[in-house]
């Protein structure tokens with residue numbers, strides 16, 4: 001396989017507000033990211049994706065952009081992002097930005113102009129109607145339309161009222177957004193994570209949702225065929241630069257539908273699949289998903305992605321209910337065929353913070369997984385101030401990179417060993433995949449390429465299980481112990497996952 005960096009390497013998501021503050025205001029910034037590049041190189045990630053850093057009133061913490069070509073002062077300035085790109089590239093780490101194409105902030109000059117009058121030059125850059133349809137917005141039960149008294153029309157917003165949807169059927173919008181991409185590609189950015197990009201094309205008739213859908217936001221299912229043509233245009237901009245990547249958020253609960261957004265290798269390079277974030281911790285569900293991803297993706301000749309955490313979902317330890325299970329899930333995740341995307345903190349077993357009502361800030365209730373990263377075991381946890389914008393996650397004394405870097409049995413070392421194995425093994429990087437379940441309790445994932453054979457065993461139960469094999473296998477990674485070298489005995493302990501090689 002002649003693979004690209006975005007296929008063989010692991011991508012690491014940084015939520016800049018929470019990564020590391022250097023200015024003392026309790027909010028993370030770009031200098032904080034530069035500060036920790038040595039750590040990321042040591043960990044072995046190949047690229048970082050920064051959640052939005054653009055100028056924003058922060059109604060949705062950066063997913064409401066007021067200027068796509070500048071950095072919000074809370075994170076730094078254009079000089080800082082240039083410095084970050086250069087410093088990351090010096091360590092062979094690529095940098096992806098989070099580009100938000102479906103909507104802007106209501107403070108964006110495009111929208112300010114659009115709403116100024118019915119015949120404003122940019123009126124048609126957004127979606128205005130005399131009568132709303134019955135769509136519901138995300139994060140609340142409010143309608144997806146807000147009435148604008150000044151011009152007596154409603155504008156569409158699939159998210160907050162402060163996030164008006166752009167009208168991608170207007171070629172001027174397409175051109176302006178392509179220019180945004182070029183602005184960053186010219187600056188040396190290696191690619192983009194495109195926010196809810198399956199939603200940019202809209203049915204021009206904007207039909208009502210059917211009764212069974214009414215009252216739910218369309219984010220998980222609304223799509224329109226015109227998005228494919230728009231993606232081909234976006235891809236051709238990205239492909240006019242060397243070796244860049246387009247990673248799209250396709251928030252649909254159907255692998256086959258997600259895979260259509262790769263087009264004929266002329267739409268997305270990579271598409272998120274969020275099904276693993278919603279799976280129960282049961283081996284049969286995982287077996288089915290692995291088999292489905294494998295068959296769908298082989299049929300379209302595209303490359304899948306795997307993700308277990310992000311800034312919108314409960315962290316793995318919280319969701320699965322224990323660190324042991326989260327460590328077993330790490331072995332599973334890093335054994336799969338496709339690009340893995342990790343979320344900062346996942347690699348050292350961070351759990352969600354408990355956020356009391358008076359400190360809740362996110363309209364979507366996602367504060368827990370966005371808590372600041374503790375870098376050191378005691379306050380202020382490596383930050384200039386202990387008063388960060390959100391409460392600290394539980395047990396920062398143990399769950400921080402400094403403490404765990406000194407302990408080769410830690411979750412951090414487990415992830416590092418898994419990343420190293422992936423870099424060294426062609427079976428793990430690109431091999432075929434077969435998955436089966438034994439005893440209703442253990443998932444076995446076999447990966448094979450060029451005579452290299454790896455096998456992951458994941459015990460989904462809290463009891464000891466016998467899984468003997470005829471041939472001899474060496475344990476290379478053990479979720480309970482970290483890196484190890486012994487022969488496999490034929491038995492798995494409670495919540496244990498191991499990676500074997502033959």
Ligand code: NOJ
Nearest residue numbers: 060063100159195196312
């Ligand atoms: C998906 C992002 O991941 C989420 O954080 C954001 O709120 C919505 N898109 C709207 O931009």
